[in-house]
Every structure is written in C-alpha cells, then in structure tokens.
Ligand SMILES: *[C@@H]1O[C@H](CO)[C@@H](O)[C@H](O)[C@H]1NC(C)=O
Ligand SMILES: *[C@@H]1O[C@H](CO)[C@@H](O)[C@H](O)[C@H]1NC(C)=O
C-alpha cells in the first residue's frame with residue numbers, strides 16, 4: 001500500500017475506534033427525506049447521452065489450489081487454505097468471481113465452491129454447522145443449548161440434534177418429551193437420574209464417550225458434576241424442538257394451586273415460591289461425590305440392568321481397521337435404545353470410510369474433530385459433495401451411497417447414528433466381490449484383476465495416501 005494511503009487508512013481506523021459522537025435523538029425526530037426514493041422513468045432503456053462507466057472484471061492473476069487445473073481426474077479435494085482469492089474453477093470449467101463474496105465460507109466448503117465434476121443435478125442441503133444455530137441461553141451462566149432439526153435442515157425428517165453445556169452443578173430442568181433421547185457425552189461428567197412407569201429408579205454418573213438413552217415420555221434429570229459437562233443429544237424425530245419439552249416447573253405453574261394442594265395433600269402456601277416459567281438450564285448445588293447418597297428407591301426397586309438407561313461406551317475397545325477404528329452400539333448390547341444404532345469412527349488422514357449405504361434408516365452424523373468430505377449419490381443421476389469439520393451435523397437419507405474421506409491432516413472423529421435397532425450397512429465393494437465376476441465385468445468393464453482384488457469382507461475404513469492436493 002502507498003504510504004499516504006496507509007496514513008489515511010490509519011486515520012480512518014483511529015477515528016472509527018474513537019468514542020462515537022452522541023447521536024442526537026432530536027435530529028432523528030426532525031429528519032425529513034430530502035430527495036426522491038425512486039429515479040426518473042427516463043432512465044429506462046438505451047440513451048446515448050448517459051455516461052457508461054466501465055470496469056475490468058478480470059483478476060490480475062488467478063491463484064490455483066494444487067490439482068485445480070487438472071481436467072482429469074477432476075474429483076480430488078481442493079485445498080484453498082493458502083489461497084487468498086480462490087476461484088470457482090475445475091480444469092477448464094467455471095470462471096472467476098468478480099463480485100461480493102464471503103471468502104471464509106467458500107474456503108470452508110471447497111466441494112460446493114469448485115465441485116468435483118462427478119457432482120450432478122440438485123441434491124438437498126445435507127450439512128448444518130452448529131455454529132449457525134440459534135443458541136438458547138441458560139440462566140446465570142449455567143450453560144446453553146443449540147439445536148439442529150427440520151427447521152434448519154429440512155431433509156432431516158427422522159432425527160434431530162441438540163448440543164448442550166452445563167456448568168459445574170448446573171441442571172437441565174427435570175423434564176420429558178415425546179421423542180426418545182440418545183446422548184453422547186462430549187466432555188466432563190454428569191449425573192443422570194430417571195424412573196420408569198413402574199416406579200423403578202435409575203441413577204448413574206457418565207463421562208466423556210459414554211451414552212444414555214431416555215425413551216419417549218420417561219422423566220429425567222441431568223446435572224453437571226464438579227467440572228461441568230457438555231453433551232450431544234439425538235432425538236428420534238426430526239421435528240423435535242428444544243422448546244417443546246414438558247418441564248416440571250411449568251407442570252406446577254400451569255395447574256391451579258388449589259389443585260396442587262389437593263393433589264399433594266399440602267397447604268396452599270407451600271406453592272407460594274414455585275417458579276412461574278420454564279427453568280431450562282439453571283445453576284445448582286454441586287451434587288455429592290458419592291452417588292449412593294442420591295440413590296432413591298421405592299418398593300419397585302431399581303431399573304433392571306437389561307433396561308439400563310446408560311451405557312459406558314467410553315470403556316468399549318474399538319476395532320482396528322487399516323484406515324482407522326470403529327465401534328458400534330445398538331440394541332444388541334443396549335436394548336433400551338431399541339430404535340437407535342450408532343457407530344463411532346476414527347478415520348486417519350487420507351483414509352476413507354468406504355462407499356456404502358444404509359437400508360434400514362437415514363443417517364444423522366456429527367463431526368467431533370478433523371476435516372472430511374462426504375460424497376453422496378442420490379439416484380436419478382444426482383450426486384453432490386459436502387465438506388465438514390468439528391461441530392458440523394450431516395444427514396444422509398436411506399439408500400443414498402456415501403463415503404467419508406479424511407481430507408485434512410488430523411484424525412476425523414465422527415459419530416454415525418441410525419434410527420434402527422441394529423447397525424447395518426451395505427458395502428459397495430463387498431457386494432461386487434460377492435457377485436458373479438462375469439456380471440461385474442459385463443456391467444462395469446473392470447479388468448479381471450480389478451475384480452479379483454475386490455474384498456469379500458467389508459473393509460469399513462480404507463487407508464489411502466494423504467490427498468496429493470494437500471501435499472503440495
Ligand atoms: C473439554 O473442555 C476443556 C475446557 O474448555 C477443553 O480444554 C478440552 O479440550 C475439552 N475437551 C474436549 C474433548 O472437547
Ligand atoms: C475434576 O477435575 C479434577 C482435576 O482434573 C479431577 O481431579 C476430578 O476427578 C474431576 N472430577 C470429575 C467428577 O470429573
């Protein structure tokens with residue numbers, strides 16, 4: 001920048017950081033518009049007398065991401081991180097941007113910005129970053145929550161998600177809801193308690209990596225332990241909203257005190273201090289360390305182990321695959337969650353969760369770390385590629401093929417959730433390996449060698465080199 005320009009720039013910056021001049025309310029009150037809001041009709045159409053401003057729309061030079069100039073194979077990941085002024089180009093397709101833009105967002109979504117040539121047709125939005133969700137603030141810095149449902153991602157009809165934070169001792173108010181609630185602990189630890197309709201009681205402490213499930217209608221409490229907690233909730237209903245739960249405070253405030261007094265056989269005055277509105281998230285006293293001090297039981301006793309509302313998933317050893325690790329939790333070992341199945345995957349840089357699809361359910365997924373892209377094929381010739389990073393929700397309808405490719409330099413950690421009693425998928429590779437070779441050869445024109453190399457077992461996560469695009 002020219003020196004005098006720098007000075008002017010600094011002067012403008014210092015001015016804008018100086019205390020703003022007080023705005024005179026009087027001036028706004030007496031303000032009148034001093035011109036026409038619309039222009040004259042004579043501006044319509046060609047008129048040689050009007051000035052004709054001209055500009056050059058071509059950037060001085062185009063900075064290409066590694067692999068961006070290639071016409072073939074056309075589908076690699078494009079890393080725009082070190083490019084100041086990325087352009088929507090792939091090989092000889094596309095053009096340069098000559099107008100207003102949000103570069104940060106474009107760099108985060110290179111597969112939308114300069115899509116692989118294999119993308120085709122119109123595919124619904126399959127990504128929702130929780131960073132775009134409207135945060136619901138708890139009382140007195142006790143925590144917050146933010147949600148994803150059909151309101152912000154319309155295709156997610158089967159499942160919805162909530163990310164919730166509770167500080168040490170803070171509560172999610174006693175409540176219940178019409179959807180079933182499956183939860184993955186993301187940080188810290190929490191104490192959860194509930195009863196079933198027979199009056200059998202349940203209490204447990206869960207920490208990072210553990211899971212709970214509360215079936216629809218089951219009333220429960222959640223409290224952050226001494227270091228606070230954060231967790232992810234998945235509801236088996238895409239229309240679920242954080243605002244449509246049944247809360248205990250409203251249950252009291254929406255019934256006449258006379259009825260409460262009769263119901264609980266207590267004097268009216270006992271209800272003078274009950275909260276009038278939803279409490280949602282609010283501070284509380286840190287619970288005693290020893291869970292036994294809060295273990296309440298009635299004549300029905302405790303919830304039997306095979307109906308347990310918690311599963312200490314953090315203690316399950318994952319299976320090692322060539323390209324990462326996998327562990328599965330479904331009704332086989334956690335029967336109370338009879339319609340939620342989940343896989344927890346670690347995908348190493350360059351590796352790929354193989355091309356597959358789910359026959360029994362849509363997939364709701366959440367990225368805990370790393371950078372990945374998911375490519376889907378949706379039938380009718382349609383396909384699209386999306387980019388994800390930590391904090392993003394993904395959604396893939398039943399039967400659509402998809403892969404998850406780690407396109408970054410750190411491990412991708414992702415949770416896949418199905419609304420099904422058993423976790424299951426179809427592997428494209430395994431299917432073809434188990435199909436008569438002649439059929440595969442006649443259809444796909446693959447060589448005998450390629451067909452022989454297909455794996456008859458599901459590879460699940462296939463290792464691969466770190467994409468050449470990121471190697472530079
Ligand atoms: C848990 O929270 C602490 C404090 O914010 C943070 O340093 C840590 O990275 C978090 N852990 C995870 C797994 O996010
Ligand atoms: C809280 O953090 C401290 C320090 O890391 C640790 O000693 C303690 O066990 C933690 N408590 C819980 C309930 O996680």
Ligand SMILES: *[C@@H]1O[C@H](CO)[C@@H](O)[C@H](O)[C@H]1NC(C)=O
Nearest residue numbers: 203204291292295296297302
């Ligand atoms: C609660 O008490 C019952 C016995 O009444 C016992 O079987 C159960 O293990 C206790 N639970 C905890 C978490 O201490």
